[in-house]
Amino acid sequence: MDNKIDISVIVPLYNEAESLPELTEWIARVMDEHNFSYEVIMVDDGSTDDSWKVIEQLHAKNEAIHGVSFRRNYGKSPALNTGFERARGNVVITMDADLQDSPDEIPELYRMIVEDGYDLVSGWKKKRYDPLSKTLPTKLFNATARRVSGIKNLHDFNCGLKAYRREVVKHIEVYGDMHRYIPYLAKNAGFDKIGEKVVHHQARKYGKTKFGLDRFVNGYLDLATLWFQSKFGVKPMHFFGLLGSLMFIIGLIAVMVVGGIKLYHIVHQQPHSLVTDSPYFYLALTCMILGTQLFLTGFLGELVVRNSPSRNHYEIADELK
Numbered sequence: 384m385d386n387k388i389d390i391s392v393i394v395p396l397y398n399e400a401e402s403l404p405e406l407t408e409w410i411a412r413v414m415d416e417h418n419f420s421y422e423v424i425m426v427d428d429g430s431t432d433d434s435w436k437v438i439e440q441l442h443a444k445n446e447a448i449h450g451v452s453f454r455r456n457y458g459k460s461p462a463l464n465t466g467f468e469r470a471r472g473n474v475v476i477t478m479d480a481d482l483q484d485s486p487d488e489i490p491e492l493y494r495m496i497v498e499d500g501y502d503l504v505s506g507w508k509k510k511r512y513d514p515l516s517k518t519l520p521t522k523l524f525n526a527t528a529r530r531v532s533g534i535k536n537l538h539d540f541n542c543g544l545k546a547y548r549r550e551v552v553k554h555i556e557v558y559g560d561m562h563r564y565i566p567y568l569a570k571n572a573g574f575d576k577i578g579e580k581v582v583h584h585q586a587r588k589y590g591k592t593k594f595g596l597d598r599f600v601n602g603y604l605d606l607a608t609l610w611f612q613s614k615f616g617v618k619p620m621h622f623f624g625l626l627g628s629l630m631f632i633i634g635l636i637a638v639m640v641v642g643g644i645k646l647y648h649i650v651h652q653q654p655h656s657l658v659t660d661s662p663y664f665y666l667a668l669t670c671m672i673l674g675t676q677l678f679l680t681g682f683l684g685e686l687v688v689r690n691s692p693s694r695n696h697y698e699i700a701d702e703l704k
């Protein structure tokens with residue numbers, strides 16, 4: 384099964400039965416016109432409509448069309464990851480099933496990877512055919528993602544249409560909802576030649592969108608997770624230790640203030656109040672407790688990392704023996 388082909392197209396799908404025949408026909412037409420050897424991997428993410436039946440029929444008609452069917456709905460990221468594992472192409476293209484992404488973009492994406500040497504090319508839906516309630520938060524989302532990830536040239540992180548050099552998809556793991564940040568995952572794995580291509584976008588023809596507005600809340604949380612992992616993934620103490628120390632120092636200063644005032648009053652034989660009357664007492668208490676907890680979290684984090692199989696995993700670009 385390991386004979387290489389030019390292009391693998393991975394299509395994650397959830398209840399998209401109406402779109403599939405049109406989509407696969409279109410992909411096949413583009414591939415044949417350009418003489419690419421190809422495969423299409425349809426990953427049915429636990430659809431409850433006729434999607435899998437349609438895929439079986441398409442597979443019977445065209446042997447380049449493969450299918451994987453999840454027993455239940457796991458999400459777009461697990462679907463993509465499953466496709467990545469199976470892909471045999473030198474270039475891997477991901478594409479949504481809903482006909483919003485155009486297969487006509489494939490040849491140019493392929494060329495950018497093979498000739499221009501990009502590791503990853505992301506589509507940019509410059510002119511979008513989506514409701515305003517989606518396009519506006521998307522702008523904000525992308526601005527934040529650009530800042531946090533340091534990938535300054537991307538306008539559309541979450542575009543479903545992307546092209547990858549084969550090694551990239553074999554070295555990254557997409558899980559949870561992380562498909563929104565694949566360029567960031569790729570960059571963290573050392574694949575930093577990331578380009579962008581303006582792509583044509585269409586309104587959804589059949590079916591309806593599978594993601595609601597909660598995508599933005601979850602998107603930000605995931606971004607925070609990725610940022611933490613890339614910076615402190617194998618050295619959590621550097622994060623928690625710093626915060627813990629800061630807390631401790633604030634607590635210590637507060638203790639000195641409380642103790643100092645009390646001592647001063649005693650020495651000068653002035654009437655002295657209880658330390659619990661001072662606001663600094665409570666500050667000291669809180670900061671000391673929080674500081675200790677942050678430190679302990681750091682230690683626990685270090686123990687977890689010690690047991691992680693990836694603690695000594697590095698992406699090797701080349702090696703001479």
Ligand code: UDP
Pocket residue numbers: 394395396397398399428456457458459462478479480481483543591592593594
């Ligand atoms: N999708 C999936 N599993 C899910 C949700 C969505 O495989 O749990 C697929 C969906 O069928 C489509 C792609 O992911 O092919 C993008 O979804 P959608 O078009 O609903 O997202 P939008 O275009 O609204 O961002």
Ligand code: MG
Pocket residue numbers: 479481483587592
């Ligand atoms: Mg869509």
